[in-house]
Amino acid sequence: MHQASVLCMSNKPRIQVYILTGFLGSGKTTILNHLLSSLKGSRVTVIENEFGDISIDGSLINQQLSQVVELSNGCICCSLDEDLYDVLTELAQSELPSENLFIETTGIADPGNVASIFKREDVSKVFELKRVLCVIDAETVEDYLKQTSELHRQIIGSDVLIINKIGLVDPTYLSSLQKILNSMNPFADFVTTEDGQFNFELLEKSQTRIVIPKPKWSLLGRFSHQISTTSFSTLLAFDERELLHALTVTLMLYYKQVYRIKGFVQVKGRSEKFLLQSTGQRLTLEAIGSWDSDQRLSQMVFIGIGLQHQTIERILRPTFANGLTKTDVKLENE
Structure with missing residues (x-):
């Protein structure tokens, strides 16, 4: 960690910090x-942390409403902590600093490690950590709790648990799920939402928790950061039907290995830019507008355990409209 201190602007109020965590998808x-x-009308900065080298989520943030800073190729809870400190220093020294700072972590980040930087004396003079929010997929949370420790850490290390996608589960199950989550973190406030509808007023009503308790499960650490990413890029267009079929089958067969697929793709016969993403075994492909340039570069990120780029290439090869050669794609393993 750098030795230089974050400069304190004594005549300005502290920047309010909100950490947004939650498992992949x-x-x-x-x-x-x-x-x-x-928060329209407020000065807001978003720090977007991508685990891989291709920024997908950063492109989806409404940049008209905020300044977006991207930290990629690592996780700010461990390998990018100094980069986070550098960004905080720049924000603190700005002539017109933000009023609110949102940090969206990777899907495998430990929020306790991210929050710890704001307990430093020099940082806490300028930044006030207000809330740690954990977004939970109501449909897949139990499966992921059985597979990985990262979600345990996120639930335990947060003071607001946002149960999302409640329309995909039975109300009886939702009640049971809340009891499970409450047993894991009895200090947290609960909020439910069907499609991500969540506003700032709900944060203001929740209570700040001073101490973030440490997980006690022996499971923790067993899976920690064994998750890797494989990035895929190509200028070729996909056959929509073949792509959806191949990836749907992949998610069904390798459900315990493939945690997340997300990216932008070019579809044959369509001029729009398409967003491809998976959550659990669900796969969606939707048009999200036009491409930023004439070069329609499809980019996908696969996140999971034990992923091999050769396997990803083999799965995607039949999905291209005009065939695929090894020179047509760029594959990177991390």
């Missing part, structure tokens, strides 16, 4: 955009 970016919409 829970809906963090959607909720963040709703939060930003409810």
Whole structure:
């Protein structure tokens, strides 16, 4: 960690900090955009942490409502902590600093480690950590709790638990799920939402928790950061039907290995830019507007355990409209 201190602007109020965490595919970016919409007129900065080298979520944040800073190729809860400190220093020294700072972590981040930087004396003079929010996918949370420790850490290390996508589960199950989550973190406030509708007023009503308790499960650490990413880029267009079929089958067969697929793709016969993303075993492909340039570069990120780029290439090869050669794509393993 750098030795230089964050400069304190004594004549200005502290910047309010909100950490947004949640496992892969829970809906963090959607909720963040709703939060930003409810803060129109305020000076807001968003720090977007991408685990891979391709920024997908950063492109989906409403940049008209906020200044977006991207920290990629690592996780700010461990390898990018110094980069986070550098960004905080720049924000603190700004002539017109933000009123609110939102930090959207990667889907595997430990929020306790991210929050700890704001307990430093020099940082706490300028920044006030207000809330740690964990977005939870009501449909997939129990499966992921059985597979990985990261979600345990996120639930325990947060003071507001946002149960998202409640329309996908039975009300009886939702009640049971809340009891499970309450047993894991009895200090947290609960909020439910069907499609990421969440506004800033709900944060103001929740209570700040001073101490973030440490997880006690022996499971913790067993899976920690064994998750890797494989990035895929190509200028070729996809056959929509073949792509959806291949990836749907992949999610069904390798459900315990493939945690998340997300990216932008070019579809044959369509001029729009398409957003591809998976949550659990659900896969969606939707048009989100036009491409930023004539070069329609499809980019996908696969996140999971034990992923091999050769396997990803083999799965995607039959989905291209005009065939695929090895020179047509760029694959990176992390």
